[in-house]
Amino acid sequence: MVVPDPQAAEALAERIGALRRQRRAVILAHNYQRPEVQDVADIVGDSLAMAREAAKTDAQTIVLCGVHFMAETAKLLNPDRPVLVPDPNAGCPMADMTAPRELAEAKRQHPEATVVAYVNSSARVKAMADICCTSANAVRVVESIPAEKPILFVPDVSLGEYAAEVTGRENIILWPGFCPTHHHILAEHLQARRREHPDAEVLVHPECTREVRHMADFIGSTSQMLRHVRESPKRTFIIGTEFGVCHTLRKENPEKEIIQVSSLADCPDMKLTTLQKVTWSLEEMEHEVHVPKDVADDARRAIERMLEVA
Ligand code: CIZ
Ligand code: SF4
Numbered sequence: 001m002v003v004p005d006p007q008a009a010e011a012l013a014e015r016i017g018a019l020r021r022q023r024r025a026v027i028l029a030h031n032y033q034r035p036e037v038q039d040v041a042d043i044v045g046d047s048l049a050m051a052r053e054a055a056k057t058d059a060q061t062i063v064l065c066g067v068h069f070m071a072e073t074a075k076l077l078n079p080d081r082p083v084l085v086p087d088p089n090a091g092c093p094m095a096d097m098t099a100p101r102e103l104a105e106a107k108r109q110h111p112e113a114t115v116v117a118y119v120n121s122s123a124r125v126k127a128m129a130d131i132c133c134t135s136a137n138a139v140r141v142v143e144s145i146p147a148e149k150p151i152l153f154v155p156d157v158s159l160g161e162y163a164a165e166v167t168g169r170e171n172i173i174l175w176p177g178f179c180p181t182h183h184h185i186l187a188e189h190l191q192a193r194r195r196e197h198p199d200a201e202v203l204v205h206p207e208c209t210r211e212v213r214h215m216a217d218f219i220g221s222t223s224q225m226l227r228h229v230r231e232s233p234k235r236t237f238i239i240g241t242e243f244g245v246c247h248t249l250r251k252e253n254p255e256k257e258i259i260q261v262s263s264l265a266d267c268p269d270m271k272l273t274t275l276q277k278v279t280w281s282l283e284e285m286e287h288e289v290h291v292p293k294d295v296a297d298d299a300r301r302a303i304e305r306m307l308e309v310a
Pocket of ligand 1: 046
């Protein structure tokens with residue numbers, strides 16, 4: 001990761017502040033963004049929180065610091081305003097593991113299945129799903145589907161497997177997608193951190209492998225981890241997710257010790273967004289994200305169904 005020069009970062013942050021006022025923009029940053037990008041954002045959160053909070057603002061432009069599917073989600077919930085991404089190359093390898101044509105084929109093979117799409121999927125895939133879910137509500141979404149109905153869960157095998165474990169559902173067909181960053185977190189990393197901090201509580205994301213999940217004290221999304229650390233009486237926490245979230249955890253809990261599980265828990269796509277690119281994005285009003293209207297209408301319906309049940 002490029003370490004920013006603090007003076008240059010300060011000058012860029014000031015320039016971003018001036019451009020934000022001039023453009024009447026709101027800046028959203030995902031919990032996995034670089035610390036200095038989180039610090040210039042108006043809203044820091046998970047993908048759904050960012051999209052929903054943006055909808056409440058009267059900003060004319062939305063700048064989304066995250067990856068492509070998050071910008072699409074922000075566009076789905078804010079169809080009348082431009083949504084800009086500072087780096088159009090920032091994608092999500094897991095979202096790319098379900099191509100619409102592959103899903104169409106799987107739906108033909110399982111015509112009776114309810115398709116659940118994790119938000120980490122393209123708008124086209126969401127549009128082909130019956131309902132979406134996030135890592136915070138996957139269990140509730142699965143529980144909302146009648147027990148006799150098979151479920152085709154895309155794209156994350158780990159989140160789908162986790163929801164199956166918690167609900168006891170056996171009729172979930174899992175897609176073989178995964179997050180390379182979360183699968184870089186190994187059982188031996190957790191063991192090593194636990195030896196160093198025997199009193200710590202271990203929190204992991206449901207995108208982690210089953211072996212890692214089974215070693216944790218708490219399994220949850222980034223928003224759930226943030227709440228858990230805020231409310232827990234413990235003093236030390238080992239964090240098993242992309243390490244960007246450690247920035248907010250430390251800011252919110254200065255008296256607590258936040259331990260990153262492994263330096264490998266780094267999402268290169270998330271780190272493509274830099275302060276310089278946020279500045280350019282506001283200067284040039286680029287790169288605008290578009291979702292075709294027919295796709296957007298169907299994808300929004302799948303998100304709205306999720307919001308009704310979870
Ligand atoms: O929904 C999100 O933003 C993701 C991808 C993870 C999380 O746990 O917040
Ligand atoms: Fe995708 Fe994993 Fe990066 Fe999240 S951390 S954007 S799931 S590759």
